[in-house]
Amino acid sequence: MNNQNRFVIYENDDQFDFDQKGKKINIKFNRIAFIFFIFFVISIIYSIHLIHLGSRGFNNENSGQNKIYNKLKRADIVDRNGNFLAKTVSSIDIGINPVEIIDQKKLLLNLGIIFPNKDYQLIKSKFNNNKFFWFEKKISDANYEKLMLLGDKSIKPEEKLTRVYPQRNLFSHIIGQIDDDNNGISGLEKSLDEKLKKNKDIIQLTLDKNIQFLIREELLKYNQIFDTKGSAAILMDVNNGEIISLVSVPDFDPNLRENITDVNYINRATKGVYEFGSVFKTFTMAAAFNEKIFEPESEFINLPKSIMCAGFPISEYNKDIPSNLTLEQILVRSGNIGSVRIGQAIGEEKFRSFLQKIGITGSINFDIEEVGVPIKFNWGKCPLATASFGHGITTTLLQVVKAYSIITNGGYNVNPTLIKGEEVIEKKQILDDNVAKKILPILRKIVSTKDGTAKLANVEGYEIGGKTGTANKIIDGTYSNKKVNTFVSIFPTSKPKFVLAVMLDESQNNKNYIYEYRDGSNFKLKGSPRNTAGWTTVEVTGHIIDKIGPILATKYNEIN
Structure with a gap:
């Protein structure tokens, strides 16, 4: 060895x-x-x-893959509780360039194992055309890895960014849409386009997804019950202008990227311009208080049932209204003639200035561009008379919400907003603080007393006050029988926190609907007696507050 x-x-x-x-x-x-x-x-x-998984969005020179990364990412948008309303997500699309195929027979065999449900006769014909084609869109991680392990140069992955809207229709009129080139074309996607493209910070909104859902559900339900053309609602904090919910239906799914051309899909909450009828009577009374012309107890004696103005009659909608009324009773009973007399006492110049001060006339600055502008109003003696009870003068629901907030929050100016801000803006008082002290008890009686027009919204525990408004729509230049029914509510009236405005566009009577009174009597009424706000929009508002009231009481009672 x-x-x-x-x-x-x-x-x-x-x-x-x-x-x-x-x-x-x-x-x-x-x-x-x-x-x-x-x-x-x-x-x-x-x-x-x-x-390898983490690097798939970048060019891999060793594997010869030509990956293109779309850097046009947009910032995410969330509600006040952090729920995603708009989000950018990445996905991989797989294309094949037949010219670079190494072994066609082998590639077809391997593709058949990974994607067994595809039409390989069609794919084989595409191979023979020698033209690039997309093989699989939004491929899964697992299948992507399997394809990359094949090592075939003909396989071309491309990473793309997709804008998704997890809440679908829920915030469509607010969030808006983008086009195929990543440019915002409506809503916040358009107005915040540059900021979203910078992609530095998440955009947090003042909206509450849960509140938005509940309000939208009630609007959709009562659109069916009252056979409306559409409806809208805005819930806002009267003290800081933060909008908690803004709904307009019908709406749309922004994920579908559809070109919306039907005018019925207008944003009725911000873009639609309407006459709101008796909702304006609150402004008339508030102007009288602000000018210290009348008190709630001021009496009006021998009010006629009808007066003429420029050859046209102005009448009471309810013939049972007494001829002798206090200012408070005029608003509670929604008297037309009494409102005219108060407006005439204020005068054209002061009333015009008051409406401008609270934001009713002119345009309003807002976070989205879909905002309507009130039709120009030509003032005069008769226009003053009709404007006093809400006839002939137009504005948007958004501006009505702003005005009611100012009147009831102590006279402080507020700017409605959808975007959550950290900066504290100093409040500016623009009305006498006695206006709120005098108007709020009257608005409460409109809901809480038998003479009021909004008894169906007297939800126990929330001290709701408000004013109804029923207006005929102008179609082809003349007034029609089609109505806009509105109810603007404030609660709690002892210490105002929220304004909720609900509007039904072209609602109809429902002969089979069962009304259940909230006075403890268990009295029920079948069928709508009249197509007015007191029987339509007030009913909707009551049911909305039933749903959202507990959430507001627990989540927002600490908001200043």
Whole structure:
């Protein structure tokens, strides 16, 4: 035996001795080290796999893949509670360039294993055309990895960014849409386009997804019950202008990227311009208080049932209204003639100035561009008379909400907003604080007393006050029988926190609807007696507050 080549093994020892040509190597290890080594190798393999997954959006020169990363990412949009309303997500599309196929037969076989449900006769014909085509859109991570392991240069992955709207229709009129070039074309996507493209910070809104959902559900329900053309609602904090909910239906799904051309899809909450009828009577009374012309107890004696203005009659909508009324009773009973007399006492110039001060006339600055502008109003003696009870003068529901907030929050100006801000803006008082003190008890009686027009909204525990408004729509230049029914509510009236305005566009009577009174009598009434706000919009508002009231009481009672 040649001693220079000696190989000795001891079976029951953890040592072996290897000596070849005078070189002796001693290696020692134990079983624990061996197990550790195995786990170390597995972790290295797993890390390499993760790195491969993480790097798929970048060019890989070694694999020859031509990946294009779309850097047009937009910032996410969330509600006040952090729920995503608009989000940018990435996805991979797989294309194939037949010119670069290494082995067509082998590639078809492998693709058939990974994607067994595709039409490979069609794919084979595309191979033969020698033209690039998209093979799979939004591929899964697992299938992407399988394709990349094929190592075929003809496979071309492209990473794309997709804008998704998780809440679908719920915020469509607010969030809006983008086009295929990543440009905002409506809503906040348009008005905040540059800021969203910078993608530095998440945009947080003042909206509450849960409140928005509940209000929209009630609007959709009563659109069916009262056979409306559409409806809208705005819920806002009267003290800081934060909009908690803004709904307009019908709405749309922005994920579909549809070109909306039907005018019925207008944003009725901000873009629609309407006559709101008796909702304006609150402004008339508030102007009288602000000018210190009348008090709630001021009496009006021998009010006629009808007066003429420029050859046209102005009459009471309810013939049972007494001829002798206090100012408070005029608003509670929604008297037309009394409102005219109050407006005439205020005068054209002061009333015009008051409406401008509270934001009813002219345009309003808002976070989205879909905002209507009131039709120009030509003032005069008769226009003053009709404007006093809400006839002939137009505005938007958004502006009505702003005005009611100012009148009831102590006279402080507020600017409605959808965007949550951290800066504290100093409040500016623009009305006498006595206006709110005098108007709020009257608005409460409109809901809480038998003479009021909004008894159906007297939800227990919330001290709701408000004013109804029923107006005929102008179609083709003349007044029609089609109505806009509105109710603007304030609650709680002892310390105003919220304004909720609900509007039904072209509502109809429902002969089979069951009204249940809230006075504890268990009295029920079948069928709508009249197509007025008191029987339509007030009913809707009551049911909305039933749903959202507990949430507001628990979540927003600490908001200043």
